[in-house]
Amino acid sequence: MTRAATAPLLLQLQSSDSVSSQVASLRTLKNELIGHDQRKETYITAGIIPALGQVLSARRPGRDTAAESNRAGLSQVSLYHNSDDSEACLQAILIVGSLAQGGPTFLAPIFASDILPTLLAILSSPDCPSSFLPPILRVLNTIADRLPLQSQDQWPRDTRLADLVFAGEHISALRRIVAQDYASSRNQACIELVAALIGKLCTEEIHKTALAESGVLDALAVKVASFVVAQGFVLPGAEDHLQEPGALGEFPPPAPTSARLAPILRAVTVIIEQSKWRAEHFLSSPGIMTVFPKQVPGFAPSDIKRGPWGAAYLSGSAVPRSTGANPVDTLLPSVPLAHGKSSPNSANFPPLGNSGSQRRHSHSFPTPFSLAETPTPEEEESSIVPWLLCILRSEGGMVRLMAARLVTVLFRLGLAKKQRVPMFSYLLVPILLRMLEKDFELPDEHDPCDDGLITPTQRLKEETPAVLANLVMDDQDLQKHAVDGNALKRLSQLLKETYNPVPESLRPMWYAEGDVPARDPESMSADCRLGPPGYSPTLCHVMRYRESILKALAALVPFKDEYRKAVCENGVVPYIIDSLKPRPSDAPADAASMPKNLAADGNPTPTILAACGAARMLTRSVSVLRTSLIDAGVAQPLFVLIKHHDLEIQIAATAAICNLALDFSPMKEAIISADIIPILCEHARSSNTKLRIESLWALKHVVYNTANDIKMKVIEALTPLWIRQIISQDQVSALARRGMEDETDQSSGIAMGRANSFGEQVDILNPMEDSGEPAEDFKMNDSMPSSKMSLDMFLPDARRRRQLVWNGTLEQSTQSRQDDIAVQEQTFDLLRNIICGPGAAEMIDYLLKEIGQDELLDALANNLRPRTIQLPHRREPSSRSLHVPSEILSSVSALIIHIAAGLPRHRQLLVTHSDLLHSLTNYFNHSNRDVRINCVWVVINLVYEEDSSDRDGCRERASQLKALGITDRLASLEDDSDLDVKERTKTAVHLLNSLV
Template sequence: MTRPAPPKLLEEIRGSDSPAARIAALRVVKNEIIGHDQRKEAWVGWGIVPLLARILSSRRGAGKKSVVRETNGDASLSGWKDNRLEEEETCLQTIIIVSSLVQGGPAYISPIVAGGILPLLFSILSSPNCHPSLVLAVLETLNAIADRLPLSPQQTVHEAKQLSSLIFSREHIGTFCRILDHTSPAPTIQSSIALAANLIAKTCKDEVHKATVAESGVLDVLALRLATFVVAQGFVLPGAEACTSDPGGLGALPPAAPANASLAPILRSIAVVIKNSKSRSQHFLSSPAMVTVFPKKPLEISPVIKSAPWGKPYFPAHSTLRQNTANPIDSILPSVPTAQTKGSANFPPLGGQGSYSRQGQFFAPPLAFSDTPKSDEEESAVVSWLLHVARSASGWTRLMAARVATILFRLGLAKSNRVPMFGFLLVPLLVRMFDKDYEAPGDGDSYEEGLISTSLRIKEEAPAVLASLVMDSRELQQYAMEGGAVKKLAQMIRESFNPISDNSKPVWNPEKTASSDDAQSPDTPAELRLGPPGFAPLAVHKTRYREGILRALAALALFNDRYRKDIFEAGVVPYIIDSMKPYEQESANAQIGSKKSGLEGNPIPTLLAACAAARSLTRSVTGLRTSLIDAGVAAPVFNLVKFRDTEVQIAATSVVCNLAMDFSPMKDAIIGANMIPTLCEHAHSSNMRLRLESIWSLKHITYNSTNDIKMKIVEFLEPGWLKQIISQDPTDSSLRRKTEEDLSGVGSIGMGTPNSAGEQVDLLNPVEDGNEPDSQEEDLRMVDTIMPPKPSIDTYVADNARRRKLALNGDLDHTKQARRDDIQVQEQALDLIRNLICGPGASEMIDFVFQELGQTDLLNILADKLRPKPLTSFSRKESVTPKSLNMPPEILTAVTYILIHLAAGLSRHRHILILHRDLLKSMMPLFNHATNQVRINCLWVVINLTYEDDQSDHNSCRDRATKLKSLGVMERLTSLEDDSEPDVRERTKTALHLMKSLLGS
């Protein structure tokens, strides 16, 4: 039979009045292009995409005639049992053609997006009468697009944003609730559930999208799906059946997951949504399904041995004593030794004590884990279950279980005494995945179908999971190091730079003509021409693989100098430096026509990870003076400080912050490379993190630099701007008032409240639930075309009170993070002034600072920082009560350090300080401050004011001592003679001696 000419076939599809004829023509096109990239390109040029969009847009959801299903060898369609209507069959064949085009690579995504097909696919997916076969086909197509978008160059990032905005829109997010809530064991339904969960995991990147998933109820439905696996495996806690009617539960145990259900996609999507957010994680743990299978109510412990639901005997009392938990699941986990003795603290983080709060900023978004409480508050049994799954499962399921358990652990939602358990049971499993010969058993849960193997995906992500697990735990870092992690990571990073062999040869295309070249002209409509070809899947895998390795190295080198030495000796520093070379986007014309098998450089996520590794290693004084200099770390870091991406600028500036330390031999290189103007420019950035890192770096550069360098820094920063920064009040009452009004008005906040755009993990003050009626509840009920009608999905989804609490928590976290950022920026700016007026030439710099910032203005600002601020409660639930609020200890410490150096200046500088009407008076209450360093600094101010430089200064010193006595200093000093801090007691003796000598008492 002669094949119709393509233009004629297009006309048959476009103008046919017979649905059967159109279906037949679409099948011919489908068979034409499947597996033939050259034909796909030709059909795009002939205009197939606009025609497909027209067909999809004409779907009305009704038809008169059924057709016999025809799979054409497509195995994914062989499970459909229901005949489809003619219109549904037409739509199906169209979607399969779209999916086949997508399989050609990222170049085909551009015309598909330009042709407006994405909104049409979501419209079909969200229609209430969508046939299960169409649901499966659409989800497969969307997943294929999501898989190939990362292969696209940067210029196609808007296509990824369009896909995410459609998925997480109010119009379509409920569709995923409906799909995930299906319970039918039919292969089509279970495949759709897995695809929907994977699609969420692949596209949910922004905080606002994660908040949408949580607030819309999708996270609760994912928790329900997870609970069905708990039921199927028999891990429902004993006595849970009696608690199903308790408030917050489902009312009955969820059904068991079918045997063909996939656990890994559910775990993966949950991990993506709850990452870096304690409020979302708590929302997940408190979901009705989780509370039902793992009730929080303590279970009665029987004195007799019971047979566990999972077929293992356990003795509850013994289990509780052995593992120090009341969780029966722990009884089947291996017993582990008690916590090991912690090693001594090594070289502290550079940049002062505050550096610990910057650990999580290695990887965006920042994770302030040090602020997360590790109290032994009630723990969900899901932690133990996840550990069991990680040990008993294999492949992708094992890694995803470890990932979720790690997230909960890092957020303080697992008990602190579980550290040895994570170290003995989880760390070895992750390190084993680094082995060169590691092969993941086939568990049916592939990551991205058809691109690279599951084993490669596991090797790609396992290092990042290990990095997250050990990031803030010296003990877990020890487990990883003793398990040989560094040796394996060193071998892996070398492999990531091996060239990719591309043995494929271009296939001759007999249909290639001059007209097809013309189709790629920029003047051709976007839906008729291919986009950039992107990169080979293996090339993108190499960069992701490298990124995870760098993250792991950064985490292991965070605290211990011995571990940093091991990393240096492993020879990875040159590869870290090479990882700082950015990939520069080539022109689109140069890329058309050939898929790049490798990347000349590194994408932004890899650059961020490389900066994190460099920053950790620059904490080693020895390494900074040898290996890092020899490898030439300075040049690539300086280039990245000026990179186009803000996040890369932040990461690179954090490395400069360590390179600028006084003992660093690279401090002169920073000045010589003319980095000061760039850092000063970044200090003015509206991005708070870039501002913080830049000021921090300038503070280090300023210390012990010559006066001309110091003056140059003040000039570039602009004195007026610096004065404005240090004068801001981080305890602004307007922010406090807004927070209190939000707390008191929790009952009036609905789903429309903005939330979580900047959500951080350190939520310390949960808000009480409201109890308003659910009159505004969205209709999230689903239409189940497979199973008989069942209760509304609202049975499983969080009630309005939990949703309002989640929304408000996101806002509160954002406010708290903004306040923390303001405090840190102001602290570093004050420390910068401190470093300006200390060291050689300090007297000249004090005069310079007084002149540039204004003597009176500066001292008034400092005095204002020392005074407690009035605080009034604006809560409508309480009467107005006057209170006071002290400045944060960090600010008080920074201000008193400035006073110490002013008091160490010339006699006229001390005279200016002692004559200020408020400054020393405001300092008096700080002698009894709870923070040791604040008390010590106050004592040093007294010592410096009363220390005689020479005999000519005696009378001035006596006058200053008299003034201090009139302010009550003697009483303050007497109260510190028995202070609990030895350094305070010693400084008190010195201060009292000087005061008594001058006063003659």
């Protein structure tokens, strides 16, 4: 194909005087381009994209096309229903899809044109012909498949297409398509293509929220219900609840046997992931509630009485009868009950550490705050959980994996019973491990949503380790079953295999002599300029597979040292270190310079983040840290990554460095000598809260038992002014004020009284009942004839939508406030470690001088001071007391302990302060044992007599403590449930009695 032959075809298309000739030109172009990338490249540079844009824009809804087409008076509706116009538009759509099939190099000119907005406008038009829907959706899916190939270094992901598809004016079209019945093969294809598009593009919170609020999630729920109906899993008696509020009014029609469940489950999963509120919105949707209504405990007929006025009431001895096991559960096999001390549900073995400042998630990759830590009561579990387990046992392939992914997400969000752990161990874990077997292959089946870039088996295998990682995270029972199933050895082998050289399938374009297309960027417009060739699909698959494997390895080893040693014995530590190396440059300039998957080629950002998580988990082991990780050189790549331009990589690398800075770590000196401390101090003052927390955590470890000159340099780098600002912030009152602002902003009367992020009940707003009357802005027609479902049913009703929006806002606000509390907590811990060890007295004096004696002590006292807040919306003026977070109480009291361990004059400063010890007396009976024992230690250090010269001072301080009522406070702790608190109390009482 030569450039000389190209011009007449394009000229013929651009100069067509009739629609029929235009159609003929488009058909010829389509036949010329399909399967010929060299011709596509030539036509792109010759200007085919602007020509196609003109063809599509002439039929774009809302445009006056009469003048352009020389057919005056022709309406938009007639354009769509005219056979030639429809055919011209359809042929142009097919050509765009063919160009996109060529790979990432052709995406740049498509994005530079207005073709995608035009296609979405046609798709969203109410009178869009149904024949247009499949080809437009296939074009969008083709582009979504090839976007990741453009640059594997992009993080966050390229959202250009998602921003267009999930825009407000187009998202209703997605809902309309998903909401239609499986009445024809075309409808079925469109539904599955939309679901596949959501599964590929929906990665941002803003898009997930938009899909939930617009009704797309509810429409997907009805499709799930259609499969439940088709498979015969509808709960017995569900027909009696069809007319209840929140139900559809009738069962959805059963899904045909040819319909595919996997894309529907994937779309639901990506929307609800990492948000308990969106998950609850899905479980309460009309489709799910119709087939899986809540089982309400009933009463015996003898317990129901009738009053003389005719109203029914319950007798005083009425007790609700148990509904028994979920009917779907009876279809599942029985499994052994969990036993042994490894259960994370045991109070003696909490999954996230003991308490206090050492409490930290073992998540090895970024996990938003929305993951629930408190399980929902058993009776609230939806029947969709056992149904998904049944799908796991009866189906195969991608359906099985997507069912596993969805049930895992529900479990992680606290929406599945903790008693499911044994069933997950014996049913789900073996299935996931089987998918990782070398000989596992999926049967060859036609998948209309398949991208054609990698095989279905490769797609399944690259996603399976991430599902396993999410399942076993923070659960020692599940980790044990996975390790017993040989997961560590299998994953280690797979990680090694991801470093096998990738045979490159891409080759440079061949051209006859003198036939190379002109590519002068100065002379070509953006829609005629080819983009970079990008990466091969195989290489991108390997990178995603490596990322997924690293996540699984990290999720399996956070608690057991023997598991970490097993990882090292399998010889994968060097591969983990290699995975920490970033790519030396962005996308290659041509196919000849394509990376061959060697260690020197580096890794994209997502893989580096997963590798940082794996390194962080391995550094928890002292023996591993002193042997395998030192030998592999884990420190140097992390020291490079902490300076990386990507913020997420900086955060992940800093989190891994935290463990390298521990006092027992042989790499602590390397951190100091590599001049990492100034970088950590700079990051501690970053505007990004996550980076601040991790940097302060690392600095806290670095300064412990370090020379005083290094501690002083840390204070100088952070600056006393910054430290003073952080420790002086009143987080409790700020939380309360933010809560009242959130309440004022909400149109509903939902109370802000709930457990806060640190596990204490802080009822900072007055409880208010929902009036039951939706606000004016949310009113809509909710009534539906029971005999027919319409599109309006898939738009969430006013109450559910309002609840979803409010919960999402609260979640963000709570996360932000929790992060602020964590920054202050780590700052206090940093100051505590600065005044630990040799030379502590010198550092106490230094802190009092630099930060200010009064400023430091006042900050400590203010953080201990009880607070109240005026409650709004009350007829009578009233106030409510607020609780100080236990994290802050523990950190502040620990700092006071170490000041009291200094010289006698330091102890005298504490007792002479007007409010400090008086405020501390409020917490001797605190529910947190760390707070209680810290209070006792303060007393011990204040009255401990180091030598005879301080005896008079000790007596004076003991008298002052007795005057504050400390003796009575200690008496209440003599029978404390915690043995350590009880023993330390005996010591404190003995010291006081000997002095007073």
